[in-house]
Amino acid sequence: MSEQPRFPSSSPQRGLRGRWSDDHFTLAWMLIAVVTCVMAIVAPGFLVQPLWTPLHAIALGVVSNGIFQWSWFFSRGLLHFPLAGVARYSTFVRIVVLNVGIMALFAAMWTGNVPTALTATVLICAAGVHQGVVLAVEAHRAKGNRYAPMVRYYAVAFFLFVLTCLIGGLLAYEMMASRVPAWLVAYADGIAVAHSIIGVGGWAGITILGTVVTLGLSMLHARQDSRALTSAQSALPLFLAAVVVASIGGVAGLPIMVGCGVLAFLAAAVGGIVAPLWRSFGVRKRSSHAVWPLLAGLVWTIVLLAAFAVEAFVAESVSVVRTEIIDQLGVFLAAGIGQIFVASLAYLVPVAIGGGPTVQRVGDVAVSFLWPVRLMVRNAALVLLLLGGAVGGGISGTVRTYLLVIVVATYAVDVVLVAFSAVRQLIAKRTKLEAKAIAKGRNMTMMKSTEKKAEGGND
Numbered sequence: 001m002s003e004q005p006r007f008p009s010s011s012p013q014r015g016l017r018g019r020w021s022d023d024h025f026t027l028a029w030m031l032i033a034v035v036t037c038v039m040a041i042v043a044p045g046f047l048v049q050p051l052w053t054p055l056h057a058i059a060l061g062v063v064s065n066g067i068f069q070w071s072w073f074f075s076r077g078l079l080h081f082p083l084a085g086v087a088r089y090s091t092f093v094r095i096v097v098l099n100v101g102i103m104a105l106f107a108a109m110w111t112g113n114v115p116t117a118l119t120a121t122v123l124i125c126a127a128g129v130h131q132g133v134v135l136a137v138e139a140h141r142a143k144g145n146r147y148a149p150m151v152r153y154y155a156v157a158f159f160l161f162v163l164t165c166l167i168g169g170l171l172a173y174e175m176m177a178s179r180v181p182a183w184l185v186a187y188a189d190g191i192a193v194a195h196s197i198i199g200v201g202g203w204a205g206i207t208i209l210g211t212v213v214t215l216g217l218s219m220l221h222a223r224q225d226s227r228a229l230t231s232a233q234s235a236l237p238l239f240l241a242a243v244v245v246a247s248i249g250g251v252a253g254l255p256i257m258v259g260c261g262v263l264a265f266l267a268a269a270v271g272g273i274v275a276p277l278w279r280s281f282g283v284r285k286r287s288s289h290a291v292w293p294l295l296a297g298l299v300w301t302i303v304l305l306a307a308f309a310v311e312a313f314v315a316e317s318v319s320v321v322r323t324e325i326i327d328q329l330g331v332f333l334a335a336g337i338g339q340i341f342v343a344s345l346a347y348l349v350p351v352a353i354g355g356g357p358t359v360q361r362v363g364d365v366a367v368s369f370l371w372p373v374r375l376m377v378r379n380a381a382l383v384l385l386l387l388g389g390a391v392g393g394g395i396s397g398t399v400r401t402y403l404l405v406i407v408v409a410t411y412a413v414d415v416v417l418v419a420f421s422a423v424r425q426l427i428a429k430r431t432k433l434e435a436k437a438i439a440k441g442r443n444m445t446m447m448k449s450t451e452k453k454a455e456g457g458n459d
């Protein structure tokens, strides 16, 4: 057993332009994702690339921006590596390069411009390579630190990010180029399956599960259990092997291999991450409200991964597996990754802005507004979607649309509340700092006049 990790909050010196200001990208992408999802559900005809656009607004815009930001924030909190000189600017430049790349990719996919799509892919990969290498080096330097293995999770995930983006670039070429080699067309379904598995399972999945270990225990106000860290550490090679097996299975056209990989991933997640967290949940004394959406997201992830593994085992070809991925991805993102993501934001944004317990409470109160209602409404809608046959067909299209809109609306409320709570907390923090500065100034004036009086008395 040992102490909880301390996460760095934006310092008074960095003020409103601190790390939080880089997060405006994630917030902007959240709004774009909500708008494109609503459009894809209610008016797909008005959206260019109605499947690709909302999917990548979430996968690249929200999830990838969020992971760039938060993996950095966590790694610095866990390993305490300093940011001196150029390193400060390179963090910001990296996020800008990533976002210029993502925006260029959207423009290219909407206009069918292959060279722009490939340039955008290179920019996105460059940002990923840079952050991955920095984190790998820092994790290596901090070998003795008990949290170094958790930062290794991020380094591995960044390697997989670059890999999936390169594969994405290949798919974009296959989709839009006028002349495409026959082998690429023949393997397109398998390559798309590998792209999804490496992107969703490897990049998003490994980062999220790695973060859940320390974050979940912090939310539970539990001391960091060294057994939790050890089992997470030993699960990492299994996660990586599982992603590799499932992806090779996809490209090789072997659905059974995809199923085996997904099952291995599930076993690593349950044994290495969820079970230790569950032990701490059972003995918790108090916890943040964010632990509930986090748990809901984990339960959904386990159930949906198990269902997908079974479907892969019985699928006739990888084309069927690809169709299943596309069919289920919405529910998987909304029920699993989405809930874990908003739970993390709800807990971390007040911590990251900081300002002391009283100021932090201002953010906490705003972000947790009516949280049980949001959680219940979202999960009830998700259960109805699933039971009603969202995966296999069975409820009417109108009911399905209403249920999807309800789910998206609960996320929209989450996004607004996170933004609102951040603004409130930043104002409270600034007011506190100003009050401190005024009090300090007053004290200085009083001290000076006392000194002058004392000098006058001595004369």
Ligand code: HEM
Binding pocket: 051, 052, 055, 056, 059, 060, 063, 064, 105, 120, 121, 124, 164, 165, 166, 167, 168, 169, 171, 172, 173, 175, 192, 193, 195, 196, 199, 200, 203, 204, 322, 325, 326, 329
């Ligand atoms: C440079 C970055 C990326 C590019 C160029 C890219 C491109 C593509 C393309 C062209 C498709 C095929 C769309 C279709 O056939 O309709 C696709 C599908 C997909 N992408 Fe990406 N992508 C990128 C990054 C990502 C990331 C980071 C993730 C996950 C976190 C992701 C997840 C997916 C998923 C789940 C699909 C659906 C698979 C399918 O069509 O069967 N992509 N992407």
